[in-house]
Amino acid sequence: MSEELYDLRKVIDELKQEPGEYHETDVEVDPNAELSGVYRYIGAGGTVERPTAVGPSMMFNNIKGFPGDRIYIGSMASRKRVGKILHHDYQTLGRFLKNSVDNPVAPVVVSEKDAPVQEVIHKATDADFDIRKILPAATNTEYDAGPYITVGLVLGSNPDKSMSDVTIHRMVLEDKDTLGMYIMPGGRHIGHFQKEFEKLNKPMPITINIGLDPAITIGATFEPPTTPLGYDELNVAGALRQQAVQLVAAKTVDEKAIARSEYVIEAEIMPNQTMQEDINTNTGKAMPEFPGYDGDANPAVNVVKVKAITHRKNPIFQTMIGPSEEHVSMAGIPTEASILELVDKAIPGKVTNVYNSPAGGGKLMTIMQIHKDDEADEGLQRQAAILALSAFKELKTVILVDDDVDIFDMNDVMWTLNTRFQGDKDIMVLPGMRNHPLDPSERPEYDPKSIRFRGMSSKTILDGTVPFDMKDQFERAKFKEVKDWQKYLD
Template sequence: MVKELINSIEKVVLENATKKYGISRILKENDGKPVFIKNVNGYRVIGNLCTRDVIAKSLGIEKEELMKHMVETLDNEKNGELIVDNNLNSTYVDDSLEKIHEYPIPTYYGKDAGPYLTSGVVIVKDKDEGVNASIHRILVRPDGTLTIRMVEQRHLHYIYNKNIEKGDVDCAIVIGVHPAVLLAASTSGDLTFNELKYASALMKKPLKLVKCKTVDLEVPEAEFIIEGKLTKEFVDEGPFVDITGTYDMIRKQPLIKITALRRKEEAVFHALLPGGNEHKILMGLPQEPRMYKGIRNTVPSLKNVALTEGGCCWLSAVVSIDKKTEGDGKNAILAALAAHPSLKHVTVVDHDINIYDQNDVEYAVSTRVQSDSDIVIISGAKGSSLDPSSDLKNKLTAKMGIDATMSLLKGKEEFIRAEVPKDDE
């Protein structure tokens, strides 16, 4: 599944690299462009895979259709179909547990605590809530155990705390999965939300699952499968780089004991650069449909929403509307900030502005904004813990909205850009 996608996309192809800093150096130099490395310690590696273009291509749609497709699919997530394919087991090779140190798991930056799994989708199951799939950074320790950064208030954290007193919790980590699985695993929903069914709905076809050998789980078909047990033991995790490209703190986090390692023949390992564009896309893209639905309830003429790469696809957004009344721009600002509480800055533009072109957005700000009337500033709001400039102790930040839409009071004729006719007169 992943191999077919790799063969079909435009990419930078390199012969070899080292696990320690070599992979990350290459991914950093080619940030935003898919990279395929033929040999890293005897394995093949793909990185910078999930761009908007590649995700759309993997789903069989155009990039411009991606937002609409996600919004529609979120409303029909339960229609996804999961199939356990027992024939897939024969396509996997069993490795000894010591092989974890031979896998091409990168050490990305100079102060990292060690090699990190960054693209692994973690699968757990609860008898009441069902299956949960989510992405977490996972440190590979010298003794072959793992440490997972488990974010509070997330479903994995909830399932872990609910079940750990009864004993170790079965888990599996899948690496090298279809982009739909990565996108779904990055999407937040309520406890009934089934990420794997959502992935199937995004793909418009059944998602094939593989039965694990040492834990009671079925997982999406992947290049690598790591089976294990989440334990009560807590050990140091970090330091490690977060989405802003700055270091996160060291915390005590749960230890995972590996029970099985399995991989495809000639498996391709997916290395996801922390703080790179792929990291930002996978964090931000799933938020956009939620923002779209929230803003549309307030401004029905909403056209599109994008969390910007310069804003780490988390802290800044651009919203496109077909302005009908003079207050629409400011209403869209307030609705956007409410729909994505981590949002710090939002710019609202008319639908003639390309929200994916920062120069076009800056043009709107430069020619359609008066700072004393078109900028909204909110002080003392709850912000994102990922913003290093915020008041981290009290978790407060200042938020700003820019209404960069054309003034209806002045008249749109003053703002319309000249166009060259398509045909000679």
Template sequence: MEDASLKSFLEEVGYRVVDRTLSREYEVARLIAETQGCGPPLLARIEGVRQPVAINVVDTREKLYKALGVTGDSEAYAKIVDSTMRPGRLEYVDKPPLDEMPEGFEGLPAARFYEGEAGLYLSSGIVIACYEGVCNASIHRLLILGRERAAIRIVPRHLWHLYRKARERGEDLPATVVVGLHPAVLLAAATSPPLGVFELGLAAGMLGGSMKVYRSPVHGNPVPLGAAMVADVWITGEQVEEGPYVDALLTYDRVRQQPVVRLEAAYIKEGEYTHTIMGGSLEHVNLMGFPREASIWEAVRRALPRVRAVRLTPASGGWLHAVIAVEKQHEGDGKTAIMAAFAAHPSLKHVVVVDSDVDVDDPMQVEWAIATRFQADKDLVIIPRARGSTLDPSAADGLTAKMGLDATRPLDAGLGYERGRIPGFKWGSRRCR
């Protein structure tokens, strides 16, 4: 691919321009909330941000399909899984002309989205770090503390591993924050490949097998060609309070001590579009959940030959609840699918397995399957005190009770398990005409 710019994707799929400048205080949030899931991406101006800011870029599955160049779920999942197994090639090119951004962190497309949040948050930045020969790219929220300082939320995964390695040597971790990229790069950064598998390689695989990158101006970290904003930073040993912040579940994530990020230098690429994402929005849910759907699909597919659909539900933040449609070959297949899903996505809390005649995107049909095809004394799986998600406020120290519901009909089921059929009509959630 020539470059991985967000602008190229928006010009391919189309967008609508917002004809006013938005305040960082809640106005960006209101526009995202009012328009998500409806129509093309938006391009707006935000006060204090030099470049146009894209909103609701991949807030629907259809936009995700376009970002991956596919037509449906199975093709998309296969591309994500294949890129993890066979990453693409990074082609290093000369650094493009970049303009210094004297505003520093205060020039990033950060906003206050919800009442009670700690301040202006950037939730669309990819943090790229390389240390002792291991590179990682992942999405982390930044709380803006001033021109040269921000707080970063790091969960104990791969960036945390690199950070701890540096701190054990008494060093700050050199990293690069990148904003404004093709959504396939964001999807890749939201995956969890094994440590040592570089997520930019996954992005290259998703974008056709290769991706042009250049070295960041100060640290020399790989940056996808086409990035709108690039900031070389140090993740320091200093700790400050970070939060509250409204996360994917639309609940307030608690205040924690988190590392301070110190800015070394910030740059913009003229002519490119930058990007903002609101916590708990459909775009946030899609970017978090879609790669995990691919993991669940692959794990269940290895256990059962016919997996028709996987969905991490929007109401659960695209994270805690899954609905899986299968074609049973043997009794017990429903429970097998439940266990495979829990193994593939450890944060998963509840799983419902249904037959392929049930639309996983229709909560009424899923509830109908539970009402007519599920018996708690034989179809319920409960796993107490298992590792869960820190996003779940009802979990205790990350431990949760997991539940699986096998809402599939018996293989010898008769007409009593069938939904009534009307010729020329397809059941779905009721809509008035």
């Protein structure tokens, strides 16, 4: 195969050429809580417990209990690094992804000889088969329900194979051939397909693809209405790279796998079967989720039976910390693209950029940069916020700022809320709406008046834009433009 084909290894080779973006270590690390504990300090960022930092991605070459295996973490734990990976300005990644959705490049199927992920094959019928010994899956904390697959892309189809798609779910290793998979109700295409199989009382064949080019992972996290049912999000990765994602027929299930993955788990989601997520620990906890809190163990996750594991020679197991900035990149940038798609159609030219910041885990908060040309534009900023909230139910807070504000600098955003904002007139609260069930404040005990059932929320719009007729009273201090300022640093 051509060395120009993109996969995780090519991305790592490129990051090695960028100062500060990649580091590897041969010091032994325990995948049980220690690895995440180490990376928490070095490069996790996001909503991880402080102290944390934005730092290099890391390869751990010496994994306790898994001689010869290695774990990679942090490829997407910096927006600037994602920009380098995708060869695009990090500040306009939302528009880049939006354009990729609109100009899809479909995946292609290749033969086994062109699929490095099938270099090594372990079948569940083998006497010594045990996923817990083959997969060096990490636990984020000492309280997790078990080792989790956190960056595993689930590929599946509907029963008649007329539609296929990919999504990411949390999956815990339960025993030697069983995973527990949490499929959040509503919105995810894999969940829709699985319900169709369940009605037929048939197991749903899937592949779980681990160790991927981040273009595939990020492209796979779109949701309706941007990518409606029937839209295969592997098309987005193809467009981002201008190179079709390569698929290969799985060995033991009737489904495709991503040919240049590091690992593929071939499995079936069992119909009408569930199990306790923390059956092995009984801690009541699943794993840390993107809002920064430990997710509650689900009493009834889907049962996934593993049929085989295939992998490359000397494979790289990819993982992430649940609340780290990797989640912001995976979930936030596609949401930015989706918001831009919506507002560009409804009120073109008025929303210049959008940022889903780490403070909201990529899902709960968006900052919208607004441009007003004349007095007729006054009020459109709030229309834009309501559009975003209505289309993307997981958004909880929208902050509106003018186009002289750097939306990627939270000091600048908070500055506008301190100098262009009055709480009694610039806050809009929309109670009793639907949101993400992982936000622990969204429970009836917190606010019995507006939260009837868990997962409901009040949504808030903070309008920090200057009224158009007062713009001349809010001009920032103007400094001299110095073109060659960098010479003073030489």
